[in-house]
């Protein structure tokens with residue numbers, strides 16, 4: 001009898017707590033909760049690490065194929081972005097969450113430390129491309145004043161061809177196309193790697209135009225374009241207007257949950 005009463009009490013407690021969970025309204029805080037999850041993913045998730053290795057394994061395969069196809073071609077170039085492509089800045093993102101701050105606060109100080117660790121697979125891939133005679137160019141939107149610290153950070157981890165002429169910092173525009181064109185005057189850019197579409201080609205527009213463009217270029221991914229994961233920041237949240245004061249989170253979710261109808265009420 002006592003046992004039966006105990007289970008009844010436990011069952012009531014469970015039902016009560018379930019009701020409470022169902023009644024509590026979810027709170028959407030895209031500017032902090034989402035960044036927290038994304039930052040933890042980019043630092044701790046083995047899946048993040050695996051995605052990076054996957055990207056750079058494909059990149060290795062591609063340069064190997066290209067060298068086999070053009071054994072004597074000397075002007076083939078690989079262009080890589082820096083942040084979240086070859087260097088991981090998730091500790092900086094963590095700091096902004098901890099301080100309830102945001103980019104660009106403390107960004108320069110973080111870069112000056114030259115403490116960012118390499119993205120998994122990046123050093124190995126670039127050293128391999130270097131060994132096969134490819135030119136390596138680093139095209140970044142870090143500002144010019146951070147060039148020395150960036151060189152220090154890259155050299156610390158033995159990235160190849162880290163010289164003044166192989167690093168293109170941001171000067172007047174964040175659009176990387178003019179810098180790619182400058183490189184193309186002398187070299188044939190055969191492979192590009194980045195975490196943001198603008199690292200690969202002149203990407204314009206917002207959702208869904210950006211996505212349509214990617215679909216039209218689908219045969220180039222893993223061939224000419226290598227993409228690294230970065231859920232923390234980039235052009236994609238701006239493309240969804242997530243950086244605006246009144247982020248349309250509810251309406252964005254509604255699009256995804258439309259098919260449920262009344263099925264889950």
Ligand SMILES: [Mg+2]
Nearest residue numbers: 081083084195
């Ligand atoms: Mg980047």
